[in-house]
Amino acid sequence: MPGMTETSRRHRQLVGGEFPIRFATVMIAAGQVLAYGSVLGEVTADEEYKLSASAATDGSEAPSVVLWEDVDATEGAVAAEVMLTGDVRSAAMTLGEGHTIESVRKALRRWSLFVH
Numbered sequence: 001m002p003g004m005t006e007t008s009r010r011h012r013q014l015v016g017g018e019f020p021i022r023f024a025t026v027m028i029a030a031g032q033v034l035a036y037g038s039v040l041g042e043v044t045a046d047e048e049y050k051l052s053a054s055a056a057t058d059g060s061e062a063p064s065v066v067l068w069e070d071v072d073a074t075e076g077a078v079a080a081e082v083m084l085t086g087d088v089r090s091a092a093m094t095l096g097e098g099h100t101i102e103s104v105r106k107a108l109r110r111w112s113l114f115v116h
Contacts, residue, residue, distance in 0.1 A: 014066070016116040017087025026065065028073045028080045038067040038094040039104050040082065048077055054098030063107040066093065085112040 014037050015021065028034065029048040041052035044059030052063040065082035072078070088108075090101045093115070105115040 014068075014089060014092040015087060016089035017114065019085065019087045019112070019114055021086035022084040023068060023081050024065070024084050025079050026082050027077050028067075028071050030073050030076045032071070032073045034067055034071045034073075035094050036067055036069050037088075037092045039063045039096065039099065039108070040065050040067055041096075049082070051094070051096040052099060052104075053096035054103065056096075063099065063104045064111055066108070066113060083113060087114045087116060090115050 027048045028040075029043060029046075029050040032050055034040075034051060039052050040049040041056065041060030041062050041064055042049050049065065050060050052060050054061055065084060066088055068081040068083055071080045090105075093101070093104070095101070095104060101115060108115060
């Protein structure tokens, strides 16, 4: 059907419900290789995103988005699609050090990202 898109099987594993999904393109900080479903936080100083670790002190300790695609930023910062809102399956998420499903569930709820 014209104008229709199909969510890949892999993305269907990430999406866990019917809440509307909204996307944005953000910059992923250099030096990371991340899988789709990674929980990211924004570095305050440069507005780039990296895997959220609870002990970070640069702003990225606060989870705010979920990565929609695999990213290789080993050679430098790259643009990538992230979920701003939606239902997310916890089994498909990658968490940074110090985070648990419960800690990211609480943090992401304020952004209308609902972890199941």
